Amino acid sequence: MLVLLVEDDRDLAASVLEYLEAEGFEADYAGDGDTAWQRLQATSYDALVLDLGLPRRDGLDLCQSLRAAGIATPCLMLTARDRLDDKLAGFAAGADDYLIKPFALAELTARLRALGLRHRHRQDLDIAELHLDLARRQASRGGRALELGAKEWQLLVELARASPAVLSREQLEDRLWPDGPPSENAFKMVVYRLRLALDTEGESPLLHTLRGQGFALRPGERP
Numbered sequence: 001m002l003v004l005l006v007e008d009d010r011d012l013a014a015s016v017l018e019y020l021e022a023e024g025f026e027a028d029y030a031g032d033g034d035t036a037w038q039r040l041q042a043t044s045y046d047a048l049v050l051d052l053g054l055p056r057r058d059g060l061d062l063c064q065s066l067r068a069a070g071i072a073t074p075c076l077m078l079t080a081r082d083r084l085d086d087k088l089a090g091f092a093a094g095a096d097d098y099l100i101k102p103f104a105l106a107e108l109t110a111r112l113r114a115l116g117l118r119h120r121h122r123q124d125l126d127i128a129e130l131h132l133d134l135a136r137r138q139a140s141r142g143g144r145a146l147e148l149g150a151k152e153w154q155l156l157v158e159l160a161r162a163s164p165a166v167l168s169r170e171q172l173e174d175r176l177w178p179d180g181p182p183s184e185n186a187f188k189m190v191v192y193r194l195r196l197a198l199d200t201e202g203e204s205p206l207l208h209t210l211r212g213q214g215f216a217l218r219p220g221e222r223p
């Protein structure tokens with residue numbers, strides 16, 4: 001499981017990273033809120049460990065921006081005991097769990113595993129006004145049901161699971177056609193039909209083509 005640790009206390013961060021790696025986690029690190037935001041735009045993490053007090057952009061602000069952008073990465077907030085009231089604000093901002101400093105490293109990893117499992121088994125995916133009901137295999141955008149063929153549905157789920165990260169055409173083709181693509185144009189047609197169903201006129205596009213990189217599902221303007 002891939003975790004992003006956002007913590008400006010470098011000594012604490014170093015010991016947390018070392019422990020995470022020893023416990024079999026993969027971990028990235030950001031020392032401030034802006035760096036964390038950039039990493040979260042580029043990579044799909046299984047969980048986020050977020051210090052509340054950070055330079056430039058604090059943990060609450062970051063968490064709020066994430067949820068507003070439709071990024072559902074589970075978030076465990078770290079807070080000092082004298083800022084315990086902030087935990088309530090943390091939950092309002094979209095945090096899933098919290099730990100009071102100082103904490104036992106074993107407790108951190110136990111909570112991360114629980115958060116990651118809950119996230120993975122979630123039956124719904126939401127990206128901005130797009131809603132995917134995985135159990136029923138239904139997608140809707142702002143209440144409008146999307147009519148999707150089997151391949152378009154599969155493409156949408158792959159992109160939604162990875163969101164906001166980019167998946168390359170090769171990665172997507174491998175997942176949609178494990179035995180090799182049936183024809184030169186098959187992938188293009190699936191992307192075309194998904195885009196037609198998903199992004200209608202007047203709506204801001206959710207499906208983005210990033211030249212030379214691949215495809216991403218994310219709210220906001222075309223990058």
Ligand code: CA
Nearest residue numbers: 008051053054
């Ligand atoms: Ca701090």
